[in-house]
Amino acid sequence: MDEAARHRVALAAILALGGLLRLVHLGAIGLNSDEAVYLGQAAALARVPQLADLFPIFRAHPLLVQSLLAIVMRLAPVDIAGRLLAVAFGLATVWLTYQTGRLLYGRTAGLAAGLLLAVMPYHVVVTRQVLLDGPMTLFATLSLYLLARFAIDRRPRWLYAAGASLGLTVLSKETGIVLLAAVYAFLALTPSLRLRLRDLLLATATMALVLAPYPLSLALAGNLGTSRSQQYLVWQLSRRPNHEWDFYPTAVGPAIGLLVLLLAVIGLLLPRRQSGFQRTLLAAWITVPLVFFQLWPVKGFHYLLLIAPPVAILAGAGLAQLPPRLSLDAQRRPLPAAALAAVLLAGWLGVHAYQAILGPSQGRFLAGSGGVPGGREAGLWLADNSPQGSTLMTIGPSMANILQFYGQRRALGLSVSPNPLHRNPAYQPVRNPDFELRTGEIQYVVWDAYSANRSSFFSEKIQAYANRYHGRAVHTETMTFTSPSGEPVTQPVIIIYEVRP
C-alpha cells in the first residue's frame, strides 16, 4: 500500500470514528429548545400539519439551514432526521479540516487535524444537535480553505469562491459575519499577497449576492418578516449578559480539550519559515470570533464552534512537529511519533466525547450542550393524552418550545417578559396568567427542573398557579441520579398539571 492509499484509509477511519461518535445514542434524548425551534421553523416552511401553525417561520436567523431541514421534514418529519443532517454537516467539516490542514501543513498534520476534530467533545456534542452552528462552521471552514488556496496560488477565483462561501456562512447564521473581520485582518497582515482592489470588490460583491436571499426573502415575505427581524435586532442589542466573563474558558475550553489547545499553541509558535501565511490566517480565524464573542454580552456554549477547525489544524500542525520516528524496539519498524501521539490524544478525547454524550445533567441544562432528558417523553404524552388545541403554560420558553414541538400543543412561557425590549420577539408573553387560567384559555401548567434551576421565582409562581387552579399532576417525568452517597435517587424533572378555573 503506497503512502497515498494509507492516507486514504486513515482518513476513512477518521470519518468512521467521527461518524460513530456522532451517531451513537443520537436519538436517546429528545431535542432541546433551540433544536425544537429550528425543526419547528423547518416544519412551518414545509407546512407539516400541526407544527406549521405553532412555529413562526421568521424568528432570529437566516433560513438556509431551516430550508434544508424543511426538505428533511417533508420527507421524514421526525427529530432524528434533523439530527442526521447535523451529523452530515459535522462529518463534512471533519473532512474539510483534513483538507485544509493538509493544504497548510501537509498530510500528517491534515490527518491529525481531522482526527482531533472528529473526536473533539465540543464539535461532537454540537454537531449531534440540530443547531445552525454546525453548518455555519462547515461553510466557514470551506472559506478558510479557499482563502488558503488563494494565498498559495494567488488566483483571484479562489477569493471569489471564498466570498461565496462566506456568504453561505452568514446565510447559515448571521454571526458568521464576524469572519469578515478575520479575512480583513489576514489580508491586512499579509502584505505579500498584493491584493488587487478589483478582486477584493468582486469577492465582496459575490458574498453580497449569495447573502442577498436573507434580506430578499424578508422583503418578499412582507411586513411579517422585516418587522420580526427588526424586533430581534433591538432585542439582541439590549439583552443582558447571561453568563460570567469566564464562561468560555471554563465551559468551552475543557470541551475542546486542554491538550488540544496546548498543541494549537505549539502549532502557532512554529518557526515562521515553516508556517508563513498559515499562522496569520489561522490566528485571525480564531482570534476574531474569540474576541467578539468574549465581548458580546450574550454567551452560548455553541457560539465558538467556528474556532474548532482552525484550533484542530494548529494542533495537528503541532503534533506533526514531534520527532518523525519513535524507536521503541531496534528490531522492529519504528512508530511515527506524531501518529502515536495523535491516536493517544484522540482516544482520550473520544472517551470524553462519549462521556459528554452519555452524561445527562442532574436537572441541569446548558443550552447547546445536548438534549433535555424527559422533554420529548413529556411532549409525546401531551400529544397522546391532552385534547388537541390545548394550551400549556411552562416556567420558561425553553421547555415551551420542546413541548410545543413534541406535544403539538401551544405552549407559553411564564417568564417571557411583557416588555418587548426584554424578550425574544418570537415569544408571546402571558400578560395575565390568572385571567388566562380563570377563563380556561390555559389547560395545563408544567413545572420542570431545568427552568426551575434558572429561576426560583418563576418556579414558585408556576407552582402557585397549579395550586390555585386545582392543579392535578397528570404526568411526571423522572430521572434517576446517583446521590453523593452513591445511592440511586429518582427525582421528578417534569411535572404536568391539569388545571381548571
Next chain:
Amino acid sequence: MKRLSAGLLAPAILLAVLVTTAPGDAQTGSDPEPNTPIRHVILLMQENHTFDNYFGTYPGADGFPPGLCVPIDPNDPGDGCVEPFHIGEQPIQDLDHSRRTHRLMYNEGRMNGFIHALNQLNQNGELAMGYYDDRDLPYYWNLADEYVLFDRFFSSAAAGSFMNHVYSVTGGPGAGRDRPTLDGLPDDPTIFDRLEERGISWKFYIQNYDPEVNYHDLVEGAPRPPQVEWVPLLSLDRYLQTPELFAKITDLDEYFDDLRNDTLPAFSYIKVVGASEHPPGSLLAGQRITRSLLQALMQSEAWSSSAFLITYDDWGGWYDHVPPPQIDEQGLGFRVPALLISPYAPRGVVDSTTLDYTSVLKFLEENWDLDPLTERDALANSIGQALDYEQEPRQAVIVPSQRYLGPAEQGPNRLLILLPYAAGTLLAVGLVAAAFRRSRKSGGPPVGNEP
C-alpha cells in the same frame, strides 16, 4: 451551571403528591353495559334562543332564507317589514316567550307574527329579527365547525322554560302549565326513574345550587327562584323526599370533581343558573362556562365514551323561520340551537334530522334498553343517529374561544422564501465548483510542507 436545589424540588414534589392523592367521591362504576360506545351522556340546557338567532347565517345550515323580510303587522302588509339584522353590541331585553306569544308568532304556520306579537305587548318587536353570528358566538361556531350542529332541533313544547324542562325529563307536559306552582308536578315517571330501575348512575348538576329551595318556597306574585323554574325535579315530592334521589341533585362543582375522580355518572343533566345566556345575559359568560364544562370533560377519562349535548330550553321570543311540526297539542315549539360534541361525532356536520328534547331521552332509552316514558319519546328520533360508531374515537379538540377559520396565518408564500435561498446557494456552489474545476486542470491542490 447551578445544581438543582432541593429547595426548589421539594415543593413541586409535595404539590404533586398532594394533588394526585386528593380524595374523591366514590361513584359506582357498575353501570350496565350500554349498546353503543357511549357510557356518559351529558345534557347542558341553556336558555332562550332560536336556531336562526344563533346560527341563522352559519354556512351550510338551514338559516335565514334569502330576501327574508318579516312584516311588522301580518294583517297589514302596508306597515312594512323588517329584515334580519346583526345585533352586535346593541342592548337587548327579555322578549316575551309565553304560550300565547308562541301562538301569535307561529300564526298558523305562516311564521310571520314575531314582530307583531311583541309589539302588542309593548315590547320592541323588531328586536326579534336580530341575530348573532361568529363575532358574538365564536366558541359555539368553532364547535359547530368541529362537531355536529343540528338545524332541525325543536323545543318540545310551544311554550316557555318550565314546560320544556318538564318535557326534557318526563317526555310529557307535566301538569300542562308553563310555570312551577305550589301544587308541584304530577308524579309522572322521569328518565331518572328509568335509570334508577336499571341501576344506572345519574346526577342533576345545578350551578349555585341551594338544596333548601324548591317549589314549596314559591310565593304567589313574587319572582320564582331560577332553580325551581328550571329544575323540574325540585317540583316533584318523590325526589325531594327520597334521600337517595335528592342526593343526586347536586351543585355543579361536583361535575368537575366527578370528572377528576373518574366518577362521572352515565347521565348528567346540567343546569347553569348564572351564565345561562338568558337575555339580556352575557353570551360571553355562557360560552365561557360551556367551555369550562367541555374542557374538563375533554381532559378526563370520560371523554372517550361521552356525548355532550348543548341546547336551549325555548326560543326566547326570537325569530326562527322554520315552522315547527305540530305533532300534538303541545308542540313542537320553535327550533333551538343544538350542538353534539363527542369522540364519535363526525367533524363539522350539519345534521337535519328532526329532533327535540325527547330525542335525548330516546338515546338514553336505546343505549341502556330503557322503557319509553311517553308516546313522545317512543316516537322521537334519537340524537345518537348523528354519531358514527364505526369511526375511530376522535381525540378531543379544545376549540379556541376566538373565531378560528382553519390555520389562522397561512404565512408568507414559501416559494418566495425558498427560491432566493436556492438561488444564493446555487450561485455559491457554482462559483466554488468552477474554482476547483479550473484548479484540477492545472494539476490539483498543492500539499503543504510538513513542519
